[in-house]
Amino acid sequence: MKNKSYIGISFIILVFGIIFIPKIIDRIKNNDVTKIDRLNTSGQSETSIDLLMKIGPAPKFSLTNQNGETITNDNYKEKVYLVEFFFSTCPTICPIMNQNMVKIQNHFEERTDFGIVSVTINPENDSSEVLKKHAEHLGVNNPNWNFLTGDKKYIFDLANKGFNIYAGENKDIDGGFEHSGLFALIDKNGNIRCRKDKFGNPIVYYDGLEETSVQALQQDIKVLLDEK
Known part of the structure; x- marks a missing residue:
C-alpha cells in the first residue's frame, strides 16, 4: 500500500511540474510574480469623493522653478496637483514617470x-536652465507644471521627512540616485488624498510607473477638481 501511495504522490508532483512550472518560469521572466495590484479598481470605472481618504496636510515647500521663479505651496492654493521626485538624467524610472505625467497633463489640458x-x-546638475530644457523636451504646456530645484538637503528632507517618499544618493547604481516612483495627490485645500487598496487600507501614494495607477489618478483628480 505504501508503494502505491508513493507512486500516486509522485504522479501528482509530476503532473504539477508539467503543467505549472513553465507558467511560473514565464511569470518570473516577465516580472509578473512580484507585481501586486494595490488599487481598489476592480469593476470600478468611476470613483466618488466618499472613496478618497484624507491623509493630512501636504508639506510646505519653497523652491526655484525652471524659469528662475520662487514657487511655494501657496502657488497651488485652490488647485489640485501632483508631486513627484525625479532627476533629469535618470536612466531608469524617471522617463516613465515623466511620460505618465505628460499623459495626465494632456488629460486635463482644459483645467x-x-x-x-x-x-x-x-539639484547640482538640474539647474533652472537644465530643467527648462527638460520641460520643453517633454512637451510641457501646463503653466502650473513647475520643475523645482534648490538646496539638496532641503529637497531630501522634503522627500524623506516631509512626504515620506524615498529619495537617496547611491554612487553604485546607474545615475547615482535612487528613489521611489510614487506620485502624491493634493487637493484644493492642501491635503494629501488617496483611495483605498482592495483590503480597505489607504494607498497614500500612487505608483507612477503603472498604467492602472495613471487611470486611477485621472479618475480621482477629476473628482477632486469637481469637489465643492
Missing part, C-alpha cells in the same frame, strides 16, 4: 485649476 510639481533630487 486651469490642475497642476504638477516635479522636484529634482539632483
